[in-house]
Amino acid sequence: MIRLFDLRKTYKTRHETLEVLKGITLTVPDRKFVMLLGESGSGKSTLANILGLLDTPTSGEYWLDEVPIHTLTSKARTDLRREKVSFVFQSFNLIPTMTARENIELPLGYRGVPKEERGERVEAVLREVGLSARAAHVPSELSGGEQQRIAIARALVVEPSLLIADEPTGNLDKSTTKAVMETLTEAGRGKTVFMITHNEELTAYADEVYALRAGLLA
Amino acid sequence: MFLMQNALRNIGRQRGRYRVLMPLLLVCALLTGVFTSVAVPCRMAADRGSTYAEALDVTDEEVLAASEREDRARRLGESATLLSFSVLLVGAVAVLYVSSIMIGERMFDVGILYAVGLSRGQIFWTLFLELFAACTATLVCGLAAGRMIAGAYLRREIAAARLPEGILSCMGGGVAEMLCLGAALLILLIPIGKLTVRLMRTNPTDLLAERK
Numbered sequence: 400m401i402r403l404f405d406l407r408k409t410y411k412t413r414h415e416t417l418e419v420l421k422g423i424t425l426t427v428p429d430r431k432f433v434m435l436l437g438e439s440g441s442g443k444s445t446l447a448n449i450l451g452l453l454d455t456p457t458s459g460e461y462w463l464d465e466v467p468i469h470t471l472t473s474k475a476r477t478d479l480r481r482e483k484v485s486f487v488f489q490s491f492n493l494i495p496t497m498t499a500r501e502n503i504e505l506p507l508g509y510r511g512v513p514k515e516e517r518g519e520r521v522e523a524v525l526r527e528v529g530l531s532a533r534a535a536h537v538p539s540e541l542s543g544g545e546q547q548r549i550a551i552a553r554a555l556v557v558e559p560s561l562l563i564a565d566e567p568t569g570n571l572d573k574s575t576t577k578a579v580m581e582t583l584t585e586a587g588r589g590k591t592v593f594m595i596t597h598n599e600e601l602t603a604y605a606d607e608v609y610a611l612r613a614g615l616l617a
Numbered sequence: 618m619f620l621m622q623n624a625l626r627n628i629g630r631q632r633g634r635y636r637v638l639m640p641l642l643l644v645c646a647l648l649t650g651v652f653t654s655v656a657v658p659c660r661m662a663a664d665r666g667s668t669y670a671e672a673l674d675v676t677d678e679e680v681l682a683a684s685e686r687e688d689r690a691r692r693l694g695e696s697a698t699l700l701s702f703s704v705l706l707v708g709a710v711a712v713l714y715v716s717s718i719m720i721g722e723r724m725f726d727v728g729i730l731y732a733v734g735l736s737r738g739q740i741f742w743t744l745f746l747e748l749f750a751a752c753t754a755t756l757v758c759g760l761a762a763g764r765m766i767a768g769a770y771l772r773r774e775i776a777a778a779r780l781p782e783g784i785l786s787c788m789g790g791g792v793a794e795m796l797c798l799g800a801a802l803l804i805l806l807i808p809i810g811k812l813t814v815r816l817m818r819t820n821p822t823d824l825l826a827e828r829k
Contacts, residue, residue, distance in 0.1 A: 448822050453731070453732065453822045454822050477734075477736045477737075480734060481734035481735075481736075486732045486733075488732070492728070492732065493729075494726055494729060501626075505730075505733055506733040506734050508619035508622075508623060509733070509739060510734065511619075553733065557734065
């Protein structure tokens with residue numbers, strides 16, 4: 400479960416102080432598909448980075464599965480992120496020199512999963528996203544939709560409890576968006592999925608929808 | 618173990634300018650190896666020329682001929698030394714340049730590695746191993762090949778100039794090459810320091826935002 404209390408994030412530049420999140424209070428139950436709508440610059444990605452433990456809030460409280468994230472050290476946050484959180488990004492963020500299979504295997508390898516188990520889990524997740532036949536291809540040989548499905552497979556292979564998807568369909572056309580959303584909802588079942596988008600047509604896939612305007616939940 | 622495997626796998630699959638510069642580094646190491654391996658025995662042969670002549674208990678004419686050979690060996694040794702240092706300098710610049718480009722290009726992957734769950738420490742070791750293994754493997758290969766080529770060249774030169782066969786033993790146990798390698802590894806400390814500073818100062822979320 401995610402619980403946020405008066406969460407704020409401020410960026411200081413040389414000339415000004417920019418308050419991106421102005422006090423977010425939110426509770427997201429387990430295993431829900433939550434969608435966050437918002438225009439560019441509304442603070443969506445900042446919130447996603449904080450929820451995904453990539454960034455820290457300036458003030459306020461963030462509880463993830465009853466763990467007070469706002470009190471953790473950087474190392475403890477990294478350990479928890481590795482254990483519980485996965486990401487899917489707008490720009491796929493696959494490593495271009497690695498094949499689809501190697502990209503998916505990467506987070507497992509760094510978690511010390513034995514080689515045989517890694518192979519089995521990668522094959523299983525490739526089947527789940529329907530791309531077993533494309534496993535030996537590098538990202539440049541895959542279409543945008545296929546790259547995003549590989550990125551989803553990479554996020555799911557570590558069996559996270561929280562999946563953060565930051566504009567996962569932002570670079571895709573309409574038909575590919577549908578395929579990616581179906582993969583995300585099917586494969587993400589049983590996990591808390593927190594998806595950010597500015598596409599209101601996608602809200603049909605979500606259990607709960609929130610809107611972020613100028614750093615505040617509407 | 619996976620960290621090391623991954624770093625080694627990445628070496629063979631680099632992209633962009635790095636792919637072009639890696640052969641340059643190999644060529645520099647090869648030439649450094651050749652010239653170092655030629656320079657050391659030739660200079661030593663020149664220094665020992667008189668000793669050889671005396672040891673052989675030869676006539677005046679032969680002493681004169683030995684003196685000519687000594688001059689020839691000295692000239693050969695001096696040119697090879699000069700070339701060796703020049704190439705070593707180019708090689709050092711190449712190591713520095715290749716490694717900084719490599720760090721620059723791999724920094725794009727840092728955000729991804731961070732997002733898939735790696736700590737800054739793991740990211741550092743991945744990049745460090747890649748950098749270290751790529752540069753040292755190239756240099757070792759270059760120096761070893763250079764030594765082989767130099768050996769073949771010296772044998773021909775010995776036969777042509779009637780220099781004593783014994784000078785081949787002056788090639789030593791690879792001490793000169795080890796010194797070259799040591800110098801290159803010392804040079805590597807600069808990009809490794811740069812990598813550390815960049816990793817400490819960079820916020821991985823900024824790198825991810827750049828890729829959007």
